[in-house]
Structures are given as structure tokens and as C-alpha cells.
Amino acid sequence: MNRVVVIGGGYGGLRAVEGLSTYEDIEITLIDQNPYHYLQTQAYGYIAGEFDVNEVAVDLYNWSLGFKRVKFIQATVSSVDFVKQEVFMGEEQLSYDYVILAYGAKTNFFSFIEGLRENSYGVKSLYRAFNFRKEFENVIYKKLQNTDDSSSQELNIVIGGAGLSGVEVAAEMAHVIKNYSKTIGSRAKEIKIYLVDASETILPGTSDYIIKNTFKRLESLGVNILTNAFISKVDKSFVYFKDAEPLEYSFMIFTGGIKASPLNEVIESEKNKMDQLLVDKNLNISGFDNAFAIGDCIEMKGADGNILAPTAQSAERSAEYAAKAIKNRIDGTQYKGFNSSTMGIFVALGGKYAVGEVFKYIKVRGYIAYTLKTAITYGYYIGLRLRINTGFKNRI
Structure with a gap:
């Protein structure tokens, strides 16, 4: 049985677990410092009082129990030793065959703006x-x-x-x-x-x-x-x-910018100015083909070579790639490098109104765009809830 550790319970981490869970020769450990998954894309509605907390947070323990070979650990990862293949959580450690870094980023309260951090709020948490x-x-x-x-x-x-x-x-x-x-x-x-x-x-x-x-x-x-x-x-x-x-x-x-999670500071790898990890075409940490990094903690580039925006969509696409790449490595089969682009964007603009663009050709606005955005978000939310319901039943 191949042991995969996924660090981070955000959009990328959860999608990676879902992809890996379909393979019977893989067991997965998901680690996050919080016991819940935060639907950050719904932050606008939660802040304005349109959504309740149960609509923007789901329990990771019960969600993980909804799978056969997934275990959740609530802990703060302090470092990763890529040579010894170990994840450290304070004094505790966990060995792995493959690891996926998916712990995202945080709001960048620019230090050159005096008083910004002390007098403003962010939405990343x-x-x-x-x-x-x-x-x-x-x-x-x-x-x-x-x-x-x-x-x-x-x-x-x-x-x-x-x-x-x-x-x-x-x-x-x-x-x-x-x-x-x-x-x-x-x-x-x-x-x-x-x-x-x-x-x-x-x-x-x-x-x-x-x-x-x-x-x-x-x-x-x-x-x-x-x-x-x-x-x-x-x-x-x-x-x-x-x-x-x-x-x-x-x-x-x-909401004017992001910077990498503090864990990036102890990861010995090349980084950009925002401390995001620079990975190769296979989303590997340099020199370690069994260590993948996805989502906001890395500088992610699309098919055209341009840097992709730090969105849930980009995190999920990179997670899907990492899950498949791990399975290909286990099976000894060849696989191509990460090649992705933004499929579309929807902007929620208050009430039942949105603006959207899909594949650069389909352009919608108003209630139609709102309906499409809601359907996508609701589909994701229902998928999480169904898995939680299964996990809750398994627990009792």
C-alpha cells in the first residue's frame, strides 16, 4: 500500500484526496491545522450575512470518514524532510511515499503600508x-x-x-x-x-x-x-x-494580495518574491519526484506560460493533475507535464446577479450568470455534504 500525505484541507487538498481515493493501492492522510474546510469562494455572502457558517465550513473529520482509505489529522505541520520522506508536526512525525503540499496562502498585509495589518481584516481565514x-x-x-x-x-x-x-x-x-x-x-x-x-x-x-x-x-x-x-x-x-x-x-x-503560508519559509526550495514555491513542469519540488506542490502555495503557470490567478479553479486543476501523476508513477507509466488554463470566470455581484465568461467565447450576465455560478457552487457544496453524511454514518 502506497502512503500519500496531503498537507492542507483547502480546495486543492480536498480535490487531491478525492482523486487519490479512487485508487485501491493508495492510503491517504489529510492534515490541516483547522478541523474544517473553509469555502472561501463564498466569503462575500458570509460577510454580508447572506450565508450562515454551515454554508461556508464543513467538518474535515466526518468528510474524511466518507472514504475508505482516508484519515484526517488536525495538526500544524512544522516542516517536511523530502530526503527522509517525513512530515513533522511538532514532536510527532509521519512517513510517506508521496506528499502533496496544498496549504494555500494568506492575505498579504503589505508591510510598507503602515498600520494596514493592525486596522483591517482579511477573508483568507x-x-x-x-x-x-x-x-x-x-x-x-x-x-x-x-x-x-x-x-x-x-x-x-x-x-x-x-x-x-x-x-x-x-x-x-x-x-x-x-x-x-x-x-x-x-x-x-x-x-x-x-x-x-x-x-x-x-x-x-x-x-x-x-x-x-x-x-x-x-x-x-x-x-x-x-x-x-x-x-x-x-x-x-x-x-x-x-x-x-x-x-x-x-x-x-x-484583499489586495496574497503571500505564501509560513510553512514555505522552512521548505528548502526555490521561491518567488511572494515566497511561493517554484515547481517544475510536473509540479514537483526540485529534485524530488515524489513531492508535489499545488494551489496558492506555488507559482502556477498555465498552458501559455503565464502565471495563473490564485483561484479555487486553479488549485483544483493542479490537484487533479497531482493525483493522476502519483498513480502514474506508482504504475510506472509515462505522463505529461501540468498543462492547464482558466476555463472561465464568474463574478458574483450582489443578489441574483453575476457576470461570467466561459472559454472566452460564452459571455453571460445578470440572472443567467448568477444561475450558472450558483449551480457550480451548489454542486461542489452538495458533493461535500454527501461525503460528510456518509462519514457521519460510518462513525456511528
């Missing part, structure tokens, strides 16, 4: 998303209460970073605030959302169709879009810009 949700609900509550100190005061919410996460969070919150006008009247208009990015446009790297229709939707929701806006400093009350007046704010979320 469920804990930070939970705290941000509480702050957002508190703003709504203040306006609902209509106290003297809040009834005539504008409350600004700043979202730093106009990539996919930032745009979706801004749109969903703006939609929720708009709906609250029925409950708190004109006071809802006093809650302002600012979407800030240093780039020339929102959603940099996407098509003109996606950018144009997303911009139009955000404007219709009342989102204030500030591009070419370089944040220089953040304190408890103001966001300061390089070439513009400070912006007073109530609370801030930052």
Missing part, C-alpha cells in the same frame, strides 16, 4: 471573515437603532483591493445595504462602500467584457470605486493615500 461580519452587522444595527450619534453620521466601509474577492464583497454588501433601505429608510444611504485599488482598473487581468459589466453593476449599487489609489497608511480612523485626501472610515477589509 474563517476567523477574520467572522470578525468582519460582526463589524458589518454592527454598522447596520447602529443605523437601525437611529441613535443621535449615528443617525446623521456617514459610516464608510473601505475595501482595499479590487480583485475578485474585493469586488464580490463590495457588491454583496452594497446589495444588502440597498435592501435594508426598506427597514432603516434613508439612513441606509449613509452607509458608504469604497472599493480601492492601486491598479488602473478593477479586476485586472480579466477581459473587457467582465470589467465593463462589473463596473456598471457596482455603480448601480452605489459602490464608490477609487482606482489608481495608492494607500500609504492606515490608522484607526483614516485611510491615507499617496496623492489624495484621507478617507475617514468605520472599518476596512483588505
Whole structure:
């Protein structure tokens, strides 16, 4: 029996386990520091109060029990010895025949922006998303209460970073605030959302169709879009810009970049400026053909040689490749290098509205795009839930 250790219970890690579990000559150990899988692609709805926690988190222990040869360990991996083929979890260690590094990345609170980390939230972790949700609900509550100190005061919410996460969070919150006008009247208009990015446009790297229709939707929701806006400093009350007046704010979320997990710091391998691992064409750690790395912890390139965006889709494609590559190595069969590209993109834009593009040719917007995005997300969620139900039954 071949032992495979998968480090990380994110989108890539779970897809790798699913792929490997179909082979009867492989037993899998999944390791994550958290006992749950966080559906980060649903963070926008959770923060805005549209989703409950059970819709963005699933138990990894019960999920793993839904397979025949999968074991879950909740632990923090401290290092990996590729020569001795061992994973270290503090004083404990686990031997492997193959290992997949799939522990993702975290929000990059840029150190050159003074006060950014101390005064803003991220969405890469469920804990930070939970705290941000509480702050957002508190703003709504203040306006609902209509106290003297809040009834005539504008409350600004700043979202730093106009990539996919930032745009979706801004749109969903703006939609929720708009709906609250029925409950708190004109006071809802006093809650302002600012979407800030240093780039020339929102959603940099996407098509003109996606950018144009997303911009139009955000404007219709009342989102204030500030591009070419370089944040220089953040304190408890103001966001300061390089070439513009400070912006007073109530609370801030930052989605403007990622950096590798701390585990990358102890991995002895070549890395890029964001500390992401540089892997070969087979997604192997240099010099070790039984050690694979996937998802956000690596610099991933597509079929055209360009760097792929750090999305759940990219993580899953790389996971599928790694699972098949391991089986091919076990069987002694040849396999080609990783060759992938983004099949499409859907942007949730508040309520039952989205913008989407598939294979660069199929372009949709509005309710149709929302329906397609929801179907994809729901299919993924139901797959997890069915596996959890099986695991729960197996446990009892």
C-alpha cells in the first residue's frame, strides 16, 4: 500500500484526496491545522450575512470518514524532510511515499503600508471573515437603532483591493445595504462602500467584457470605486493615500494580495518574491519526484506560460493533475507535464446577479450568470455534504 500525505484541507487538498481515493493501492492522510474546510469562494455572502457558517465550513473529520482509505489529522505541520520522506508536526512525525503540499496562502498585509495589518481584516481565514461580519452587522444595527450619534453620521466601509474577492464583497454588501433601505429608510444611504485599488482598473487581468459589466453593476449599487489609489497608511480612523485626501472610515477589509503560508519559509526550495514555491513542469519540488506542490502555495503557470490567478479553479486543476501523476508513477507509466488554463470566470455581484465568461467565447450576465455560478457552487457544496453524511454514518 502506497502512503500519500496531503498537507492542507483547502480546495486543492480536498480535490487531491478525492482523486487519490479512487485508487485501491493508495492510503491517504489529510492534515490541516483547522478541523474544517473553509469555502472561501463564498466569503462575500458570509460577510454580508447572506450565508450562515454551515454554508461556508464543513467538518474535515466526518468528510474524511466518507472514504475508505482516508484519515484526517488536525495538526500544524512544522516542516517536511523530502530526503527522509517525513512530515513533522511538532514532536510527532509521519512517513510517506508521496506528499502533496496544498496549504494555500494568506492575505498579504503589505508591510510598507503602515498600520494596514493592525486596522483591517482579511477573508483568507474563517476567523477574520467572522470578525468582519460582526463589524458589518454592527454598522447596520447602529443605523437601525437611529441613535443621535449615528443617525446623521456617514459610516464608510473601505475595501482595499479590487480583485475578485474585493469586488464580490463590495457588491454583496452594497446589495444588502440597498435592501435594508426598506427597514432603516434613508439612513441606509449613509452607509458608504469604497472599493480601492492601486491598479488602473478593477479586476485586472480579466477581459473587457467582465470589467465593463462589473463596473456598471457596482455603480448601480452605489459602490464608490477609487482606482489608481495608492494607500500609504492606515490608522484607526483614516485611510491615507499617496496623492489624495484621507478617507475617514468605520472599518476596512483588505484583499489586495496574497503571500505564501509560513510553512514555505522552512521548505528548502526555490521561491518567488511572494515566497511561493517554484515547481517544475510536473509540479514537483526540485529534485524530488515524489513531492508535489499545488494551489496558492506555488507559482502556477498555465498552458501559455503565464502565471495563473490564485483561484479555487486553479488549485483544483493542479490537484487533479497531482493525483493522476502519483498513480502514474506508482504504475510506472509515462505522463505529461501540468498543462492547464482558466476555463472561465464568474463574478458574483450582489443578489441574483453575476457576470461570467466561459472559454472566452460564452459571455453571460445578470440572472443567467448568477444561475450558472450558483449551480457550480451548489454542486461542489452538495458533493461535500454527501461525503460528510456518509462519514457521519460510518462513525456511528
